[in-house]
Amino acid sequence: MEKRKTQAERRAETRQQVLDSACRLFGRNxxxxxxxxxxxxxxxxxxxxxYHYFGNKLALFQAVNDVMVSRILAxxxxxxxxxxxxRFMAIWEAFLDxxxxxxxxxxxxxxxxxxxxxERWKKSPVTARAESLLINQQEGKKEHYRQKLLSRMAIAAMxxxxxxIADAEDIQLAKQEAREVVHSxxxxxxx
Numbered sequence: 288m289e290k291r292k293t294q295a296e297r298r299a300e301t302r303q304q305v306l307d308s309a310c311r312l313f314g315r316n317x318x319x320x321x322x323x324x325x326x327x328x329x330x331x332x333x334x335x336x337x338y339h340y341f342g343n344k345l346a347l348f349q350a351v352n353d354v355m356v357s358r359i360l361a362x363x364x365x366x367x368x369x370x371x372x373x374r375f376m377a378i379w380e381a382f383l384d385x386x387x388x389x390x391x392x393x394x395x396x397x398x399x400x401x402x403x404x405x406e407r408w409k410k411s412p413v414t415a416r417a418e419s420l421l422i423n424q425q426e427g428k429k430e431h432y433r434q435k436l437l438s439r440m441a442i443a444a445m446x447x448x449x450x451x452i453a454d455a456e457d458i459q460l461a462k463q464e465a466r467e468v469v470h471s472x473x474x475x476x477x478x
Contacts, residue, residue, distance in 0.1 A: 302340045304330045314390020318398040375420045396453035
């Protein structure tokens with residue numbers, strides 16, 4: 288006999304169903320072309336649970352973005368060996384692989400900067416991790432400022448490269464060009 292689920296388990300399951308559906312539909316159709324009614328219908332629910340768990344469309348999209356960003360964070364912890372430059376490039380390569388997923392591109396690279404604002408990128412855990420790999424722990428104030436400036440410029444270049452990939456007609460060509468340009472930029476920064 289199957290154990291009966293608790294109310295908390297049923298709630299968590301319903302919330303996850305809504306989130307999974309939202310990830311799929313926002314990824315396929317984009318933020319503007321996806322309604323809460325479509326998400327609820329996709330789950331076999333009314334909109335009431337969607338509002339109950341997420342409040343509104345923007346909050347649900349934020350949750351979807353967080354799911355997608357967690358994929359970036361997961362790849363950021365993979366490389367454990369090698370110098371900082373090779374670990375950083377391994378992370379960049381893994382990020383480029385995520386760009387093959389149309390849903391990831393739609394949510395993170397196309398809709399998120401517009402809907403949630405690009406300002407969020409500066410404060411994200413993804414940026415913090417990238418900075419930790421790019422900045423040497425220098426003693427002097429001037430050198431630390433220079434390293435911080437160079438890391439921000441490199442991260443901005445990578446963000447722009449990612450946005451270019453999202454808009455590209457030829458994703459593979461855009462990824463290859465982004466790979467080469469970022470490698471060239473990182474060669475100029477002392478890691």
